[in-house]
Every structure is written in structure tokens, then in C-alpha cells.
Amino acid sequence: MSDNQATGWRSSLEVFDLATGTVRVALRTPQLIEAPNWHPEGWFLVNGDGHLWRADASGLTPIKTGSAERCNNDHGFLPDGGIIFSAHDGSGARMHVHDAQGLRALPQPRPSWWHGANARHLCYACVRGGDRIVRIARSDLDGGNEIVLTPGAAHHDGPDFSACGQHIWFNSDATGHAQIWRMRLDGAEAAPVFHDENVNWFPHPSPCGGHVVYLAYAPGTEGHPRDRDVSLWIMRPDGSGRHKLLDLFGGQGTLNVPCWSPDGQAFAFMRYAPEA
Numbered sequence: 001m002s003d004n005q006a007t008g009w010r011s012s013l014e015v016f017d018l019a020t021g022t023v024r025v026a027l028r029t030p031q032l033i034e035a036p037n038w039h040p041e042g043w044f045l046v047n048g049d050g051h052l053w054r055a056d057a058s059g060l061t062p063i064k065t066g067s068a069e070r071c072n073n074d075h076g077f078l079p080d081g082g083i084i085f086s087a088h089d090g091s092g093a094r095m096h097v098h099d100a101q102g103l104r105a106l107p108q109p110r111p112s113w114w115h116g117a118n119a120r121h122l123c124y125a126c127v128r129g130g131d132r133i134v135r136i137a138r139s140d141l142d143g144g145n146e147i148v149l150t151p152g153a154a155h156h157d158g159p160d161f162s163a164c165g166q167h168i169w170f171n172s173d174a175t176g177h178a179q180i181w182r183m184r185l186d187g188a189e190a191a192p193v194f195h196d197e198n199v200n201w202f203p204h205p206s207p208c209g210g211h212v213v214y215l216a217y218a219p220g221t222e223g224h225p226r227d228r229d230v231s232l233w234i235m236r237p238d239g240s241g242r243h244k245l246l247d248l249f250g251g252q253g254t255l256n257v258p259c260w261s262p263d264g265q266a267f268a269f270m271r272y273a274p275e276a
Helices: 003-007
Strands: 011-017 022-029 034-038 044-048 051-056 059-063 071-077 083-089 092-099 102-105 112-117 121-127 134-140 156-161 167-172 179-184 199-205 212-217 228-235 243-250 266-272
Touching: 011 044, 022 051, 022 059, 034 266, 044 059, 044 071, 051 071, 071 112, 083 112, 092 112, 092 121, 112 156, 121 156, 134 156, 134 167, 156 199, 167 199, 179 199, 212 243
Parallel strands: 034 071
Antiparallel strands: 011 022, 011 266, 034 044, 044 051, 051 059, 071 083, 083 092, 092 102, 112 121, 121 134, 156 167, 167 179, 199 212, 212 228, 228 243, 243 266
16 A cells, blocks of 8 residues: 555645744645645645645635646745746746736746746746756746846756845756755856755745755756655755755655745645655
């Protein structure tokens, strides 16, 4: 009998509390869901089966996205409370906004995979220039004035804004394998914050500005696959105090997008049981 048959769940949405160092389960479901964002009212935005869902202790409630289908794990909240997400079609991933004005697609070229927002800008991964290299770009909140910030040949991914609004965190394999990097909003001073043998993805700075959490794969891992033994690590923004929080079975879907509570004292993540 596999683990998920024994437990009755495939996906476990969990919360790590920094003050106590403990983990609590917010929701377990037999459905494969990914990438929890923490809403100020205490519920979580996740994706699964090509749709977006509201997740809380009562279960999963679908969120209407109109004609935007095949929603992936690149989604979150805008400063005004709207939902932003990427959805695939025949031409690649496109960013959409669902807010008080309704549902609309943003004007960026495809593919564009949303990852972060602050009071003025969006940051996202994209493919531009006729090649297949993933780069990081920034635009205004309405999708205008796109600037590609990482023009080099390396794979850059998983951007997120710092609490101070002056930096973008991301992962890059420019030094050989994926490591955690930081740059200024204009792309200047891009550099790894540390270097180790792990394959490190998806750094997320806390709203309080005191911490950065990220996902670590075993050395030699290619990309960011699902269903692997991984670990969650935390550090201060200057790279000091870096240490492992916990080991888990996860990977793709565990920590793709902004995941912190509004007060910066806890974060959400996904743990998985193996497929049946």
C-alpha cells in the first residue's frame, strides 16, 4: 500500500510557525494542489487540475477564471486584493488579473509566468528574443513598460520582491547549478547570496524583511521536479543565519510563489504523498 492510500491524501497544505518552529496541517486532500499563497483573511490560493481554488479548513472552493483555463502554479495576490495568475493556451503562458474590474489578460508577450508583485511592479519569468532561455522581467502593475532584467544565457527563475522594494530575489544557474541570487530592481548588482552543493529554488523574502525561505533539492537535480525528497531552508537577507527548517517529500508545487503570512511570522507550503 502506498503512503497516500494509507493516509487518504495526496496533498498536504501546511504552515510553518517561526516562533515555535512547529508545523500544522491546514488542509489535506486526495487532489493534487500546488503553490499556496496566504490571503490576509487567512485562506490560501492554490491551483489544481488546471483551475484555481480557495483552500481552507473546510476544503477546496473553485475560483472562477472565465475563459482562462489551464491555470498553473504561478499565481498570487496584488496589492489591491486582486488575484493574478498565469494560464496556458496554444501560444504559451499568459498572465491574467481577476479583480473588482473583472477578468482580463495582461499585454505582455507569451510565455510569461507570474511570480511577484509590489505596490508598483510585477516580476515574472519569461522567454523573449526568439530562444528558449528563461529570463526575469519587470513591468508596471498593468503589464506595461516591460524590462527584461537578466539578458544572459543562464536560466533565471522564481523572482520575488524584497520587503523594502529595492531588490528582486531569484534563482539562477549562472554559476553552474541553481543558487539563490539577488539584484536591484533595474537588474544591477545581480549576484549569488551564497553557494552550496544543493540545487536551490524559489526564494521568498518575508513581509517583515527579516527572513528569506527557499526550497533545496539534492545535488545534481535538474530543474525543479515534483515528488522528490527536498528541504526548506531559511536565512537572513544578507545570507547569514542560514539553516535547514525541515525535510519533506515535495518539490514542484511546494514553494513556487509568495507564501508568507501578512505579518511575516509563518509561511505556507505543500507536502506530498507519493502517487498511487
